Amino acid sequence: MKVVAFKRELQGSGASRRLRNSGQTPGIVYGGTEPAITISLDHNALYHALKKEAFHSSILDLEIDGVSQQVLLRDFQVHAFKQLVLHADFQRVDQNKKMHTKVALHFVNAEVSPAVKLHGATISHVANEIDVSCLPKDLPEFITVDLANIDVGHSLHVGDLVLPAGVTAVTHGANLTIATASVPAGHVSAEAAAAEEKK
Structure with missing residues (x-):
């Protein structure tokens, strides 16, 4: 399954709130040998993907600014009563490591x-x-x-x-x-x- 994301430069709760108001969800990608990077994803696409069981237990192709890497969804936060995904965490996958x-x-x-x-x-x-x-x-x-x-x-x-x-x-x-x-x-x-x- 493919997920498209963009690098996110601005940090902090104010920046995250502005992102959400523009239909984006903040996220993070970590693990492997590279440093963690903050990303933004299309909220509606992510919201519908989260409803699919396979999205939670499959290796995902995460494309960030045109470059693809394999990740697993590790965690996500949803608003207590709104249909709103607040944040998503992805972990890089090493094909040679269990x-x-x-x-x-x-x-x-x-x-x-x-x-x-x-x-x-x-x-x-x-x-x-x-x-x-x-x-x-x-x-x-x-x-x-x-x-x-x-x-x-x-x-x-x-x-x-x-x-x-x-x-x-x-x-x-x-x-x-x-x-x-x-x-x-x-x-x-x-x-x-x-x-x-x-x-």
Whole structure:
């Protein structure tokens, strides 16, 4: 994905306010061997890009005054109640160095799992993203979590995930829970209902 930005010379809150009033968003690019530089981006383009999941977990081509470099979105601030992006931080990417970032989880096959099919259970998503470490070329847009085999009373953990080649989960020693299956209170499973009818 491509992002166009311009070098920003003026600093300070007054300069940032003037930028925002003119439809621009202030930002910063840091990391790598070059010094950090302040930039400005088109607010509307950035606002719509932030709505796309891929924008948060993909290597972006950031073009600053015609020169392109690869970056990751690291942080952004949004106004408390206005639809306004106040600031965006980008980190330069080195193709030869492993990076540490968050990747979204996409849950599939819940409806065919024994938990849902046989017991009418509810599957709760405990986490919607995980920390990973990988080279930039291996960074996945998202990681698929297959719920096809989950049953009532069971949980899926980070250790159960099938990660793409070259990608490792960063768990700091804990096998974090990703999803759990439980029957809602007062809900009778299909098996229990059938057993009741036979009595």
